Amino acid sequence: MTLWIGVLVGSIGCYLLKLAGLSLPASVLANVRVQRIAALLPVVLLAALVAVQTITDGGRLVFDARIAGVAVAGFAVWRRWPFLVVLVLAAATTALVRLVWPGS
Amino acid sequence: MPSDDASSDPRPPSAALAAWSPIRTRLRRDAFGIALATGAYAVSFGAISVASGLDVWQTVALSAVMFSGGSQFGLVGVVAGGGAPLAGALTAVLLGVRNGLYGLRMAPLLRAGGWRRPAVAQLVIDETTAMALAGQQEAVDAGRPELADRAGRFGFFATGIALFTLWNLGTLIGALGAEWLPAPTVLGLDAAVPAAFLALLAPRLRHGGPVVVALLAAAVAVAASPFVPVGIPVLLAALVGVVVGWVPNRLAGQDALR
Numbered sequence: 001m002t003l004w005i006g007v008l009v010g011s012i013g014c015y016l017l018k019l020a021g022l023s024l025p026a027s028v029l030a031n032v033r034v035q036r037i038a039a040l041l042p043v044v045l046l047a048a049l050v051a052v053q054t055i056t057d058g059g060r061l062v063f064d065a066r067i068a069g070v071a072v073a074g075f076a077v078w079r080r081w082p083f084l085v086v087l088v089l090a091a092a093t094t095a096l097v098r099l100v101w102p103g104s
Numbered sequence: 105m106p107s108d109d110a111s112s113d114p115r116p117p118s119a120a121l122a123a124w125s126p127i128r129t130r131l132r133r134d135a136f137g138i139a140l141a142t143g144a145y146a147v148s149f150g151a152i153s154v155a156s157g158l159d160v161w162q163t164v165a166l167s168a169v170m171f172s173g174g175s176q177f178g179l180v181g182v183v184a185g186g187g188a189p190l191a192g193a194l195t196a197v198l199l200g201v202r203n204g205l206y207g208l209r210m211a212p213l214l215r216a217g218g219w220r221r222p223a224v225a226q227l228v229i230d231e232t233t234a235m236a237l238a239g240q241q242e243a244v245d246a247g248r249p250e251l252a253d254r255a256g257r258f259g260f261f262a263t264g265i266a267l268f269t270l271w272n273l274g275t276l277i278g279a280l281g282a283e284w285l286p287a288p289t290v291l292g293l294d295a296a297v298p299a300a301f302l303a304l305l306a307p308r309l310r311h312g313g314p315v316v317v318a319l320l321a322a323a324v325a326v327a328a329s330p331f332v333p334v335g336i337p338v339l340l341a342a343l344v345g346v347v348v349g350w351v352p353n354r355l356a357g358q359d360a361l362r
Contacts, residue, residue: 006189021207094292
């Protein structure tokens, strides 16, 4: 049930941001601080999500096969390979490492 | 002296049509290509979302109402790690701030007032904004700047409608298919989520992007992880962005608005 609340709050919040964008006066963009923070938010959030999802699990530091998968993904991203290739390589690498070293 | 310059050569209406037709064909093709690629991405979203503990309906609702890939993965990622759903929702909303920014930029082009605005707003995302700008550029490159706004709108709506359709279709297929898959860790799907974030992050760090701020945010989030509830470290990283963006400095990167 709380999962539904999260889904709905997040979804409606995201939609209202889009609606606000079309409704607010363009002068909002003139504020340099707004520009800088808005440009930085995706960067800091995505960077944090990459790190947290790669080396933590349930709030603890955990170093396992995910690191290998994300490292390979990093190489693929650097080579500018397509998005789906990045995802598949990350999953396949991680699955393979776990197959060779069970429990990793 | 005869000239090919458009300003000194008022062409008949058929010439305008002749110029518009190839622009429209290219935009339509590009829009479909983007929609197809993101549709395949949606299949992986659907599968990962269900593997992370959301049910099929919640997954489908995210794609229909949230309709923003980064935000959807953000919510699912936090929930998958054991975080509170509201922390996931807040992460998704913060990731969606950029769509509001795109809207500010797109509003003069789209001129969506009245009853159309709520529907058009849902389509304002990374891909449609990029295609609107590409459409405008396409017309300028073709030597027909007077068609720029028309091409921009066409790029926006062709991409938006195709993408919304295939995104939701792909999500449904992935979500239903996931029920037959083995455990997510066996397939390595737990590594596919951070890989997706990495792929979304990389274009923002190229060409003088804020690499130092990204590393700082990652370090703060990891360092905080053992001490605060799951999902909160990512929100603390958002604070890093707010603080760095508030004070003028060189860390914020060269191109602030992309």
